[in-house]
Amino acid sequence: xxxxxxxxxxxxxxxxxxxxxxxxxxxxxxxxAKAVAEAGVTITGGNALQSAGTATSVRGGSVVTDGxxxxxxxxxxxxxxxxxxxxxxxxxxxxxxxxxxxGVEVRPVQETNVG
Amino acid sequence: MSLVTPELEAALADAHRREWAFVLAAxxxxxxxxxxxxxxxxxxxxxxxxxxxxRGIPASPGAWLTTTARRKALDLLRRDATLHRKxxxxxxxxxxxxxxxxxxxxxxxxxxxxCCHPALSPEAQVALTLRLVCGVDTAEIARAFLVPEPxxxxxxxxxxxxxxxxxxxxxxxxxxxLPERLDPVLTAVHLLxxxxxxxxxxxxxxxxxxxxxxxxxxxTLVGLLPAEPEARGxxxxxxxxxxxxxxxxxxxxxxxxxxxQDRSRWDQAALTEGMRQTAEALTTGGAGRFTLQAAIAGVxxxxxxxxxxxxxxxxxxxxxxxxVWDSPVVALNRAVAVSxxxxxxxxxxxxxxxxxxxxxxxxxxxxxTRAYLLRELGRSDEAADQYAAAAALTGNAREREFLLQxxxxxxxxxx
Numbered sequence: 001x002x003x004x005x006x007x008x009x010x011x012x013x014x015x016x017x018x019x020x021x022x023x024x025x026x027x028x029x030x031x032x033a034k035a036v037a038e039a040g041v042t043i044t045g046g047n048a049l050q051s052a053g054t055a056t057s058v059r060g061g062s063v064v065t066d067g068x069x070x071x072x073x074x075x076x077x078x079x080x081x082x083x084x085x086x087x088x089x090x091x092x093x094x095x096x097x098x099x100x101x102x103g104v105e106v107r108p109v110q111e112t113n114v115g
Numbered sequence: 116m117s118l119v120t121p122e123l124e125a126a127l128a129d130a131h132r133r134e135w136a137f138v139l140a141a142x143x144x145x146x147x148x149x150x151x152x153x154x155x156x157x158x159x160x161x162x163x164x165x166x167x168x169x170r171g172i173p174a175s176p177g178a179w180l181t182t183t184a185r186r187k188a189l190d191l192l193r194r195d196a197t198l199h200r201k202x203x204x205x206x207x208x209x210x211x212x213x214x215x216x217x218x219x220x221x222x223x224x225x226x227x228x229x230c231c232h233p234a235l236s237p238e239a240q241v242a243l244t245l246r247l248v249c250g251v252d253t254a255e256i257a258r259a260f261l262v263p264e265p266x267x268x269x270x271x272x273x274x275x276x277x278x279x280x281x282x283x284x285x286x287x288x289x290x291x292x293l294p295e296r297l298d299p300v301l302t303a304v305h306l307l308x309x310x311x312x313x314x315x316x317x318x319x320x321x322x323x324x325x326x327x328x329x330x331x332x333x334x335t336l337v338g339l340l341p342a343e344p345e346a347r348g349x350x351x352x353x354x355x356x357x358x359x360x361x362x363x364x365x366x367x368x369x370x371x372x373x374x375x376q377d378r379s380r381w382d383q384a385a386l387t388e389g390m391r392q393t394a395e396a397l398t399t400g401g402a403g404r405f406t407l408q409a410a411i412a413g414v415x416x417x418x419x420x421x422x423x424x425x426x427x428x429x430x431x432x433x434x435x436x437x438x439v440w441d442s443p444v445v446a447l448n449r450a451v452a453v454s455x456x457x458x459x460x461x462x463x464x465x466x467x468x469x470x471x472x473x474x475x476x477x478x479x480x481x482x483x484t485r486a487y488l489l490r491e492l493g494r495s496d497e498a499a500d501q502y503a504a505a506a507a508l509t510g511n512a513r514e515r516e517f518l519l520q521x522x523x524x525x526x527x528x529x530x
Contacts (some may be wrong), residue, residue, distance in 0.1 A: 002282050086205045086284040087234055088292075108281045 003109040004022050004090040006080040010101025015051035017045060028098035035096050036082065041089065046080035074102055081109065117169060126172045127163060134177035136335075140222035141181045142171035143285060143389040146188040147204050149247065149275050155191070159184035223248070224287045224339050227332075232283045239274035240303045241310075246271055249328050259310060259325055293343070301349045301405055304332045308353050314358070326357055339393070344399035347392050348406025354389030355412035358382040370517050374421035388417050404440040407432055426456035443474040451484055456488040459491040479508035483518060490525050499525045 017025065052075040055068040068075060080097065084090040087106070094106045098101055139156045146152040159180045173179040225493030230243040242260070245251045250474030251259075257267035277283065288296040333350040340346050362376040393409040395404070402410070411432045418424040433449035446469055464483050475481040486501035504523035506515045 086282045087232075088284055088288075091234070106281075 001083050001085060002084055003111075004087075005107045005109055006046075006082060006090075006094050006097055007076055007105040007107065008078045008080075008097065008105055009074045009103055010077045010100050010106065011073060012051060012053070012075060014101040015053075020049065025098065025100075032096055032098055036093055039089075039093065041093055042083045044083055045082040048078040049076060052076075064105060077101070117422045119164065122170050122205045123164070123168055123172065126167065126176065126231065127160065130176040130180060130249060131165070132159060134180055135225060136248045137177050137225045138180045138184050140226040142184040142188055143204065143226065144206055144222065145185045146192070147206060149204060149278065151188060151191065152184075153247065155184045155187040156180070158187050158331070178474040191505065193524070204279060205282050206286075223335065224406070225285050227300055227336070228287055228296060229283060229285050231276060231303045233296070234281065235274050235277065237299070238307065239270055240299060242267060242308050243274050244272050244303050244332070245307065245328070249330070259322070284329060297340070297343060297345060300336070301345055304329050304336070305349060305353075305405070307332070308356070312356060319462060321361075326360070329353060330357055344396040344401070345403040345405050347396040347399075348403060348409045351389045351393030351396055351409035352405050352412055354392065355409060355416050358385035358389060358416065364513070370514055373415060378419065378421075381416070389413065390416065402435065402439075404436060407439065411436070424455065426452055443469055443472060444480075447475065447478075447481060447484060454488055454491070459488045462494065463488040477508060479505045479514070479518075481505075482508065486521065486525070495525050495528070
């Protein structure tokens with residue numbers, strides 16, 4: 001088994017939603033979690049992030065600046081960590097992941113044996 | 116020392132061409148690592164040079180090479196546990212009892228599907244397929260694709276690393292995944308062929324070799340996946356296109372249009388087989404993009420003379436092709452068919468629509484087609500401008516020469 005991060009990308013609009021739209025998105029993620037469990041895959045972590053506008057970057061260990069580290073149109077909105085058999089399974093899970101404002105990136109997680 | 120006779124050399128070269136994929140694919144299963152398997156397979160060929168020289172060529176060279184390569188891999192793994200890397204290739208357990216011979220056809224398929232995994236870039240897919248499935252060395256692949264050897268080596272290494280780190284499995288996709296997974300495989304083989312067939316530049320010999328390898332790969336895929344019409348469609352397409360190889364370039368070195376080619380010199384055996392494969396792919400139903408392209412090539416091949424071409428049928432096939440593959444290049448080819456079927460006026464309208472769309476702004480055949488149609492309509496100056504625009508876009512020296520000549524002919528009023 002291997003751990004993969006599913007990084008959810010979208011535009012800033014995903015952070016400015018009506019309560020109804022937010023609730024609908026939470027429902028979609030609830031359904032995703034259920035589908036993942038049914039596929040026999042374990043979600044080992046993950047969360048939604050606040051908007052990129054709330055981000056603070058620290059460069060070179062000292063310089064503190066306002067905003068995300070990389071300025072792009074697409075921004076990271078949340079992530080999951082999942083335990084999968086192989087990349088094919090991780091991709092199958094990624095296809096189920098709600099990301100209406102963009103898409104997702106699948107990245108293998110490095111084993112570091114820390115902690 | 117053993118004597119390296121010409122017979123031995125020929126037998127080894129033959130075994131390399133025919134059996135490399137078998138040997139490597141079967142060794143990967145034991146080695147659990149692409150690099151290690153490649154090393155062991157290469158060593159098996161070196162060992163063959165010695166052993167076969169002393170004891171004669173075995174009855175089944177492929178089986179001998181596979182057994183030798185797999186034994187080397189096992190020895191190495193036993194001797195050095197660290198060779199079993201932290202990230203072994205993900206190999207799905209075999210169905211049924213293990214065997215030592217190379218009669219498990221799935222192994223080559225596993226290798227092909229791993230090399231052409233959609234998580235790898237198309238360039239990496241083609242390079243890996245050539246390197247691992249065809250056993251072409253990196254320097255030759257670099258030459259064929261006109262990149263420096265270190266660039267190609269880095270591309271292949273990066274792809275292999277991704278296979279291990281991201282855990283791309285060494286397996287044949289399940290039946291329900293096949294249509295989605297087969298497409299990049301067929302696309303890679305097709306790209307391999309077109310690189311050989313119409314390579315922008317590069318050495319002639321190497322290009323022919325690429326085209327041959329692509330045809331052989333397509334044939335192997337049909338053998339391994341006989342129920343997949345698109346694999347058969349691809350084989351049909353490659354055979355029908357390759358049959359025209361000898362007539363594509365004139366004595367003066369310029370590219371000849373389909374209507375200028377000497378059809379009596381088309382390879383009849385390849386045409387016949389191509390037609391047969393295409394017809395079979397078509398009868399399976401739900402024709403995909405390779406089968407439909409093959410069908411179009413088949414209609415061309417069926418015409419004894421260019422003027423006999425059934426253009427309405429070709430337009431009809433292009434309509435179907437656009438239905439499964441919304442590509443501006445297909446739309447451009449359809450416009451050409453329309454010009455022969457209905458006339459240059461509606462065709463030019465279609466081409467100008469495509470020019471406005473902008474997706475083909477760097478595609479030499481768009482202005483070339485436009486030039487041809489304008490010339491048909493007697494609009495010589497505009498035609499010459501378009502020929503010049505096309506010449507500026509092509510990377511092929513012969514083609515550029517041809518287009519510039521057409522531009523001059525147009526102005527001079529020469530047909």
